Amino acid sequence: MHLNRRAAVAASAICICWCMLPHSAAAHITSTGSGGFGSGFAHPLTGPDHFLAMFAVGLWGAQMGGRPVWTLPVTFPLIMVAGGAAGMFGLPLPSVEVGIALSILALGLAITSAWHPAEWIALCLIAVFAVCHGYAHGAELPFAADPADYIIGFVLATGLIHVFGIGVGLTLNKPLGGRLARGLGALIGLGGVYFLVTALSAA
Numbered sequence: 413m414h415l416n417r418r419a420a421v422a423a424s425a426i427c428i429c430w431c432m433l434p435h436s437a438a439a440h441i442t443s444t445g446s447g448g449f450g451s452g453f454a455h456p457l458t459g460p461d462h463f464l465a466m467f468a469v470g471l472w473g474a475q476m477g478g479r480p481v482w483t484l485p486v487t488f489p490l491i492m493v494a495g496g497a498a499g500m501f502g503l504p505l506p507s508v509e510v511g512i513a514l515s516i517l518a519l520g521l522a523i524t525s526a527w528h529p530a531e532w533i534a535l536c537l538i539a540v541f542a543v544c545h546g547y548a549h550g551a552e553l554p555f556a557a558d559p560a561d562y563i564i565g566f567v568l569a570t571g572l573i574h575v576f577g578i579g580v581g582l583t584l585n586k587p588l589g590g591r592l593a594r595g596l597g598a599l600i601g602l603g604g605v606y607f608l609v610t611a612l613s614a615a
Contacts, residue, residue, distance in 0.1 A: 470577020
């Protein structure tokens, strides 16, 4: 069990540190879209800011326990699709990249402080974050070769990242009074600061 916990901490820390490294693909909205299912599936796994947010949603849900273990990860991709539709149709949504960075920062702080709000409050926050993430990627979809397959791949990969976050959260919640999970939350928050500075610098 101790090896499992250490492995979970090590794997999560490596993923978070990788996400905080400079990446040329950090910006979402581009005019050079990509293919279908494979591209959609790969995008969340290779987009560090998206990966961090998805991981944090699963981790926070596991930390809260009860219904949020599944309601948070289910709500996010559902609302993300709605945000993606808004992006596809070109509806205005200013400062999307700032919103994405703030989502990572807020989720990191929630995990670090072990915040357990009422479920509806958590779901409202998750919905706002999901709109930002969905919009950014939806803005790319008109340029994809097969937007429908792209969306399916993207949502499936997002769900898998959620499951990974839940697994890590359930593994680390009890040891040391939950301090391991909160420590990962602090690293996620630092990632949010990095992406926020990057987004504001590019504005």
